[in-house]
Amino acid sequence: MAEQAIVRPTFAVRYRKILLGGFAVILFFAAWQAIFLFVPFNPLFISKPSLIAAGLVDLVDSGDLFHDLAVSAVPFFIGLAAAVIVGVPLGIVMGWRPRVGYALDPLMTVFYASPLVALAPLLVIFFGVGVSGKAVIVFVLSVFPFIFNAHAGVRAVDRLLINVVRSLGGGEWDLYRKVIFPSVLPYIVAGSRIAVGRALIAVLVGEFFAASEGIGYAISRFGDIFALDRMFGCILVVMAIAVVLTEGIRWAERAAFPWRAGQ
Amino acid sequence: MAETQTLDARVAALGGAGAAPRRSLWRRIEPAAWGAGSFVVLLLVWQFVPYFVPLKPGTRLFFTVPSRVAATLWQMIVSGSLWAPLGVSATAFATGLAIAIVVGLPLGILIGRSSLLNAMFDPFITAFNATPRLVFLPLLMLWLGIGLWSKVAIVFIGALFPLLINTYEGVRAADKLLINVVRSFGANEWDIARLVVVPNALPFIVVGLRLAIGRAVLGVVVSEFFGSQEGLGVVMVRAASGFQVDVVFAGLIVFAGLSLLMTGLVKLLEDRMTRWRPGHVNAQ
Numbered sequence: 001m002a003e004q005a006i007v008r009p010t011f012a013v014r015y016r017k018i019l020l021g022g023f024a025v026i027l028f029f030a031a032w033q034a035i036f037l038f039v040p041f042n043p044l045f046i047s048k049p050s051l052i053a054a055g056l057v058d059l060v061d062s063g064d065l066f067h068d069l070a071v072s073a074v075p076f077f078i079g080l081a082a083a084v085i086v087g088v089p090l091g092i093v094m095g096w097r098p099r100v101g102y103a104l105d106p107l108m109t110v111f112y113a114s115p116l117v118a119l120a121p122l123l124v125i126f127f128g129v130g131v132s133g134k135a136v137i138v139f140v141l142s143v144f145p146f147i148f149n150a151h152a153g154v155r156a157v158d159r160l161l162i163n164v165v166r167s168l169g170g171g172e173w174d175l176y177r178k179v180i181f182p183s184v185l186p187y188i189v190a191g192s193r194i195a196v197g198r199a200l201i202a203v204l205v206g207e208f209f210a211a212s213e214g215i216g217y218a219i220s221r222f223g224d225i226f227a228l229d230r231m232f233g234c235i236l237v238v239m240a241i242a243v244v245l246t247e248g249i250r251w252a253e254r255a256a257f258p259w260r261a262g263q
Numbered sequence: 264m265a266e267t268q269t270l271d272a273r274v275a276a277l278g279g280a281g282a283a284p285r286r287s288l289w290r291r292i293e294p295a296a297w298g299a300g301s302f303v304v305l306l307l308v309w310q311f312v313p314y315f316v317p318l319k320p321g322t323r324l325f326f327t328v329p330s331r332v333a334a335t336l337w338q339m340i341v342s343g344s345l346w347a348p349l350g351v352s353a354t355a356f357a358t359g360l361a362i363a364i365v366v367g368l369p370l371g372i373l374i375g376r377s378s379l380l381n382a383m384f385d386p387f388i389t390a391f392n393a394t395p396r397l398v399f400l401p402l403l404m405l406w407l408g409i410g411l412w413s414k415v416a417i418v419f420i421g422a423l424f425p426l427l428i429n430t431y432e433g434v435r436a437a438d439k440l441l442i443n444v445v446r447s448f449g450a451n452e453w454d455i456a457r458l459v460v461v462p463n464a465l466p467f468i469v470v471g472l473r474l475a476i477g478r479a480v481l482g483v484v485v486s487e488f489f490g491s492q493e494g495l496g497v498v499m500v501r502a503a504s505g506f507q508v509d510v511v512f513a514g515l516i517v518f519a520g521l522s523l524l525m526t527g528l529v530k531l532l533e534d535r536m537t538r539w540r541p542g543h544v545n546a547q
Contacts (some may be wrong), residue, residue, distance in 0.1 A: 017381075017382045017385065017522075020382035021383065021386040022383050023383070024383035024386060024387070025386050025387075028387070032332075042521060073485065099283070099297055101471050102294040103298065103300060104298075104301060105298065106299075106301070107305065110519065113477065113523050113526060114518065114519030114522060115515070115522060116515075117481060117513070118496070118515045118518055119502070119511070119515065120501050121488065121499065121503035122511050125325070125506075126325050130423070197393065197395065200394075200483075201395040201481075204397045204398055205488070208400070208489050209489075212350060216398075219401055219402045220489075221397060222401075223404070224401075224406075231402065232402075235399065235402065239390050242395065243393045245393075246393040247389065258469065
């Protein structure tokens with residue numbers, strides 16, 4: 001780092017990683033496109049970037065893509081919001097009240113470690129194939145990262161700050177508002193990154209099971225009718241959304257809590 | 264936490280032999296007692312809900328109690344109806360995880376040692392790691408058919424990335440000084456890997472393995488829900504659509520139990536390997 005400050009690196013050196021990464025991505029798609037010139041693949045089983053791009057343009061033009069995305073987004077956000085509303089307070093109380101922590105920690109660990117997605121068929125049948133069924137699956141899968149990270153965050157709170165607030169006459173509520181919540185926030189944001197990944201799984205599970213619209217439904221339907229170009233298009237869209245969400249949260253973490261960089 | 268406990272112990276020791284030992288025993292078992300108590304309370308409440316809450320007939324169809332789940336599980340074990348599907352699921356799990364280890368470790372070491380490969384692979388690793396692997400299931404079913412190999416593929420891509428990323432982090436964390444020392448004694452890249460990089464990365468790899476096991480179990484369950492004819496996941500889906508809720512829970516318990524058992528064993532290994540390092544692994 002110190003050397004960098006003295007000798008200003010050239011453009012190529014500074015952006016080496018991004019340039020090489022971008023180059024690799026372009027190379028990948030170019031090779032994918034080019035391989036069809038040499039190997040006659042069955043178009044029923046594989047598609048090529050030019051066709052995928054055309055398929056995506058079609059989906060965007062007809063409005064189907066945005067319709068499906070909007071349909072999937074509703075349970076995604078409802079489920080996540082419910083997970084925050086339930087998970088964060090629960091985790092904070094578990095961290096702040098040792099006995100609540102003792103009582104609930106093993107239980108939550110077991111739930112978190114078990115493949116709760118196995119309950120999806122039951123939840124779909126019980127809550128229906130619409131928004132509520134999917135939202136419940138999203139909630140069940142994404143609540144635990146919030147609980148565990150809020151819990152860990154409270155346990156990492158600086159005892160000195162607590163004593164300062166107490167000795168200045170602060171009550172329980174002041175402690176939560178002035179000390180605990182601000183120091184737990186970075187942990188919650190880190191937890192939300194994990195939760196978002198699990199919520200995406202939940203939406204897809206819900207829509208693969210039984211749905212008549214939504215991006216997960218679109219992917220499995222295009223697979224069923226061998227519309228590989230559109231299927232790949234939707235898969236790439238899901239990948240892009242997943243990357244934007246998780247990397248976006250990572251970026252927000254670095255920007256908002258720079259002292260935690262690298263954790 | 265550790266500090267306050269030793270402090271308490273010291274205070275107890277200073278306080279004499281009176282009430283102190285009893286109190287410290289309670290202190291030691293208190294977390295476990297609360298933990299066990301909450302399990303018991305949960306099970307009791309669940310068991311006795313139907314006696315206190317009048318369930319509608321529609322809801323009753325979806326309801327079961329712990330005793331019935333336990334009886335069903337026991338019956339599945341005794342009658343042998345559990346083992347065949349479990350064997351199918353376990354085969355997919357083990358094959359996928361094994362391939363992920365065979366591919367992930369060398370690739371992780373390569374990417375960790377070469378900054379060129381690192382830069383070129385990074386966008387792909389980031390993209391695949393962020394994406395729920397489930398999104399590839401319909402495609403994999405088209406390519407590999409409904410059966411073992413599409414499941415293996417889902418398990419593989421689920422388990423690969425935790426292993427790959429942790430191996431790579433472990434390799435990157437290797438002491439540069441040690442590498443330079445062996446290199447100046449004439450070691451080639453293979454020796455460096457064998458003597459410095461791999462031993463150093465091992466604790467990271469074990470953490471990766473633990474995460475990979477969790478992802479692999481998830482992969483088996485999910486792929487059996489959608490693209491399979493046999494396996495424990497299939498048994499569960501069929502039971503769910505036949506309203507045999509106790510079978511669904513029994514399957515969940517089996518999956519959860521095996522998952523906890525395996526991650527627990529790896530965790531023991533992990534603690535063993537990291538006990539001697541002061542500031543140990545915290546990857547992912």
